[in-house]
Amino acid sequence: MSALRIHILQPTERTTPGSISEWLKTKNHDVKLTRLFTGDPLPKVDDFDWLIVLGGRMSVWEVEDYPWLIEVKALMLEAVRAHKTGLGICLGSQLLAETLGAKVRRNDHWEIGWHRVQLGAPNSMMAAMTVYEHHQDTFDLPPSTVRIATNEATRNQGFAYGDRVVALQFHPEATSEWIEQGFKQDPYPTGPYVQSPEEINNGMGALSPMRKWFFALLDRLEAASK
Secondary structure (H helix, E strand, O other): OOOOEEEEEEOOOOOOOOHHHHHHHOOOOEEEEEEHHHOOOOOOHHHOOEEEEOOOOOOOOOOOOOOHHHHHHHHHHHHHHOOOEEEEEOHHHHHHHHHOOOOEEEEEEEEEEEEEEEEOOOOOOOEEEEEEEEEEEEEOOOOOOEEEEEOOOOOOOEEEEOOOEEEEOOOOOOOHHHHHHHHHOOOOOOOOOEOOHHHHHHOHHHHHHHHHHHHHHHHHHHHHOO
16 A cells, blocks of 8 residues: 555644554654644644544634634545545544534543444444543534534534544543543543543553454554555
């Protein structure tokens, strides 16, 4: 496969690409990173084949505090219309949902820690997997998309739009270092779906199977990008 031009948008200093960087080490793709929190300019849609939008502490409607959100939404819509490959994680998934016409809102609760989700399209075999979560907002399912992940805490954990665009509310890119940074949140959230740092540390064994699943997903997106 010829090299792909992959562009990653990072909204905050803490929400790094995580294990995506590890996957990219085995490839020969041209990778660029825009640090939105430092004011880096956005790319043009013709500059990339893939657009990956990572998570962040802000909400999609906080455009007065984070005016670059408006530009990111416009770029994501342009990328979808240009049939680019797209991946949105957490905030990125919420931005993608809004871009495709769905409502994004506060959930009734925080969801933090290791939680089981059901993976797979409706009317297909669903497989349970433990994934890492750290979010308060949620989204409705956009028109013309297929729900691919769900659980008790958050009905819409992920969706696919065609075979090249995927949104994931959870964090498959998480590494142990990435997760430990979240322990510093002050005040640390509480609620029925919030695990303590100790509980999260005890669940780190779920990282390996989650990463294996995530890399398989990235491989499928790569194959669809030929």
